[in-house]
Amino acid sequence: MYKLTSKLKIFAIVLIVLGGLFTAIGFLSVPESEEAVKEMIQAEKAGHHGGGHDAAAMEDDHHAGASADHHATETNHDHAADHASTSDHGDGHAKSHEDEHAEHVYHQLVNKPWAAIYVAAFFFFMIGLGVLAFYAVQKAAQAGWSPVLFRVMEGISSYILPGGVIMFVLLLLSGLHVNHIFIWMDENVVAHDEIIQGKTGFLNVLFWLFRAGAFLVGWNLYRWNIRKFSLNQDEAKEGDIKWYKKGFKHSAAFLVFFIVTESIMSWDWIMSFDPHWFSTLFGWYVFASMFVSGITTIALVTIYLKSKGYLEFVNDSHIHDLAKFMFGVSIFWTYLWFSQFMLIWYSNIPEEVTYFVTRIEDYNLLFFGMVAINFLFPLLILMNSDFKRVNWFVVTAGLFILIGHYLDIYVMVMPATVGESWFIGFPEIGAVMLFAGIFLLYVFNTISKAPLLAKGDPYLGESKHFHY
Amino acid sequence: MSTKTIHALYTDDDVLLQAVKQVRDKHYHIEEVFTPFPVHGLEKAMGIADTRLAINAFLYGIVGLCVATAMMNYIMIEDWPQNIGGKPSFSYIQNMPAFVPIMFELTVFFAAHLMVITFYMRSRLWPFKQAENPDVRTTDDHFLMEIDTHGVDVDEATQFLYDTGAVEIKLIDKDEH
Numbered sequence: 001m002y003k004l005t006s007k008l009k010i011f012a013i014v015l016i017v018l019g020g021l022f023t024a025i026g027f028l029s030v031p032e033s034e035e036a037v038k039e040m041i042q043a044e045k046a047g048h049h050g051g052g053h054d055a056a057a058m059e060d061d062h063h064a065g066a067s068a069d070h071h072a073t074e075t076n077h078d079h080a081a082d083h084a085s086t087s088d089h090g091d092g093h094a095k096s097h098e099d100e101h102a103e104h105v106y107h108q109l110v111n112k113p114w115a116a117i118y119v120a121a122f123f124f125f126m127i128g129l130g131v132l133a134f135y136a137v138q139k140a141a142q143a144g145w146s147p148v149l150f151r152v153m154e155g156i157s158s159y160i161l162p163g164g165v166i167m168f169v170l171l172l173l174s175g176l177h178v179n180h181i182f183i184w185m186d187e188n189v190v191a192h193d194e195i196i197q198g199k200t201g202f203l204n205v206l207f208w209l210f211r212a213g214a215f216l217v218g219w220n221l222y223r224w225n226i227r228k229f230s231l232n233q234d235e236a237k238e239g240d241i242k243w244y245k246k247g248f249k250h251s252a253a254f255l256v257f258f259i260v261t262e263s264i265m266s267w268d269w270i271m272s273f274d275p276h277w278f279s280t281l282f283g284w285y286v287f288a289s290m291f292v293s294g295i296t297t298i299a300l301v302t303i304y305l306k307s308k309g310y311l312e313f314v315n316d317s318h319i320h321d322l323a324k325f326m327f328g329v330s331i332f333w334t335y336l337w338f339s340q341f342m343l344i345w346y347s348n349i350p351e352e353v354t355y356f357v358t359r360i361e362d363y364n365l366l367f368f369g370m371v372a373i374n375f376l377f378p379l380l381i382l383m384n385s386d387f388k389r390v391n392w393f394v395v396t397a398g399l400f401i402l403i404g405h406y407l408d409i410y411v412m413v414m415p416a417t418v419g420e421s422w423f424i425g426f427p428e429i430g431a432v433m434l435f436a437g438i439f440l441l442y443v444f445n446t447i448s449k450a451p452l453l454a455k456g457d458p459y460l461g462e463s464k465h466f467h468y
Numbered sequence: 469m470s471t472k473t474i475h476a477l478y479t480d481d482d483v484l485l486q487a488v489k490q491v492r493d494k495h496y497h498i499e500e501v502f503t504p505f506p507v508h509g510l511e512k513a514m515g516i517a518d519t520r521l522a523i524n525a526f527l528y529g530i531v532g533l534c535v536a537t538a539m540m541n542y543i544m545i546e547d548w549p550q551n552i553g554g555k556p557s558f559s560y561i562q563n564m565p566a567f568v569p570i571m572f573e574l575t576v577f578f579a580a581h582l583m584v585i586t587f588y589m590r591s592r593l594w595p596f597k598q599a600e601n602p603d604v605r606t607t608d609d610h611f612l613m614e615i616d617t618h619g620v621d622v623d624e625a626t627q628f629l630y631d632t633g634a635v636e637i638k639l640i641d642k643d644e645h
């Protein structure tokens with residue numbers, strides 16, 4: 001039995017408190033009004049001898065066309081629709097252009113702390129969900145190596161309950177117009193935007209919240225059942241594998257449910273930040289992100305618990321297998337990232353390509369740096385068979401993978417919510433610390449609730465002697 | 469000079485594996501072991517060093533990547549930077565997404581094929597090669613361990629091998645082959 005140490009508890013609580021504090025700072029540092037933003041911009045211009053980002057965008061000849069596109073979309077997103085009363089964008093009045101710009105930046109800054117919370121909340125939620133999917137795959141595939149890790153997976157996936165509640169509350173707050181990170185919820189925008197109008201059959205707050213609720217209930221139901229079955233199987237008589245069989249059937253059914261709902265969830269919770277944009281493989285792409293983050297977290301928690309002496313039945317080969325999964329799924333993620341990017345880059349259809357234009361122009365280092373972290377790093381570190389057995393190699397690669405996939409979600413969400421006003425500062429780091437604290441506390445608390453060896457599993461013997 | 473070797477035949481892979489360990493403990497030199505299928509753990513028991521084929525493959529892959537990059541950079545960017553459907557051919561990096569499928573395929577192609585050829589060369593395999601099989605049964609259901617008799621008491625070794633479970637023990641003059 002694992003016991004939650006007071007050291008870990010204090011660490012998690014410190015994370016939560018500091019994270020909460022930073023998040024509060026993030027909310028407090030939002031400028032009070034458009035006037036304040038205008039002054040900020042003036043001050044910045046004076047500092048930089050005029051010409052902030054507008055001039056910079058025009059500097060590059062090759063991108064001139066693209067940046068015009070980008071500007072047009074922005075107009076669609078925010079100004080034109082948002083405030084139809086303001087004068088037309090191209091009417092030449094410098095004054096009104098400046099007003100519009102200040103207003104635009106103001107809205108981005110207001111969105112910033114909310115988007116930071118949203119990214120962090122989703123990131124930790126998706127780790128739990130990714131682990132749950134991995135767990136279901138292991139059960140349904142009757143994997144012989146992983147039963148010794150089932151309790152670790154059950155522990156991590158338990159986070160989908162608090163994480164799911166937090167996600168739903170965040171979605172609800174958006175639906176109640178407490179914040180404006182989802183542009184399609186703004187009735188003023190929809191009234192002037194025929195593209196979004198055409199999508200309101202799917203993108204309307206009630207149906208959207210209903211879907212989110214239904215998916216969360218479905219996922220949590222499976223997780224609750226499978227945990228119960230697993231504990232029941234421990235208690236069962238020798239040779240009675242009734243609960244194991246039940247778990248097998250539930251897992252197979254869950255995987256079908258999961259892949260459909262996960263796909264829709266990715267449209268609802270992430271793709272709808274850009275309601276003008278669509279991509280058919282987006283669901284897979286988000287899935288790959290959550291899968292690899294989940295597997296990495298399993299490896300990290302396993303290595304941690306083993307180093308504390310709680311998992312004496314886990315050997316190098318188990319770590320090796322997890323590292324292989326980290327390696328393989330990282331490359332799978334890259335494959336999907338590239339497939340999505342290359343297909344859109346190649347055909348260069350204006351309505352699709354703006355998605356990447358904003359990312360390449362405003363998030364250049366982050367956008368490509370994130371690919372390097374998520375692809376090159378695991379590729380080079382985890383390719384060697386011997387390195388996959390060295391704990392600190394796996395931990396290093398794992399930390400980079402987690403950071404990389406946080407940035408992945410960040411780059412998915414931020415361009416549509418805060419645009420070029422992004423920065424990784426107090427609200428972003430604070431939100432990550434806040435949810436990391438909740439995650440650690442809840443996950444390790446669940447792990448301490450049951451023996452670390454699921455002793456009823458029929459594949460346990462094989463798993464204990466697993467050797468690669 | 470005539471060298472003699474002992475051929476000990478086994479009919480079970482577990483017995484063979486056990487025998488290999490015992491023979492190694494006794495410090496007899498195992499020349500070669502012939503088996504009809506891969507016996508898991510045999511190379512470890514025999515103390516054979518790990519293969520470096522994977523390292524080779526990695527290096528070949530890098531070569532493939534370089535070949536692809538150099539080729540396309542020369543053809544598409546340097547030699548004749550044509551405007552084809554508006555794709556930017558000003559520099560390699562600008563048009564790189566279009567080259568990635570080829571870069572990937574050539575990396576895999578070089579890594580796979582050159583590694584296979586390396587494997588053939590290192591294990592001396594080619595068409596019309598004279599088979600080196602000492603006993604035809606080793607391709608079907610027998611396992612054969614070949615032991616060097618240099619500085620070994622043959623009778624003692626024979627008795628020892630018999631005790632390890634060999635079903636047939638032969639003293640072979642190597643020059644016959």
